[in-house]
Every structure is written in C-alpha cells, then in structure tokens.
Amino acid sequence: MRTEKDRKLERRRRRKKKLRYLRARLERTTDPEERKRLIEKIRRVSPWAPVPEE
Helix, strand or coil: CCCHHHHHHHHHHHHHHHHHHHHHHHHHCCCHHHHHHHHHHHHHHCCCCCCCCC
8 A cells, every 4th residue: 555655755756757858848949939838837847946947
C-alpha cells in the first residue's frame, strides 16, 4: 500500500519532469504566442518556479 509520503514524492517528481519538458520546449520555440502559452502552463504547474523570460 502506498503512503501519503510516497504519493507526495511521486507528485513532486511528476511536476519536476513536466517542468523540465516545458522549459525545454520554451527554449526551442521562437513563436511569441507559443512562448506565452508555455509560460502560462509552467506557471500553472508550479506558480513559484522561475521562468526564463528570454
């Protein structure tokens, strides 16, 4: 059986993996609309995470 600690750990890992993926996409894109959407997603996943603006 999974404990609350395990669920929290898995959630944190999933969020970090998603943030890495979104930041990598943000680095590759040049389209301003796409960048805006990706930044919004990053802020939704982790509101306090630093977002590279340029």
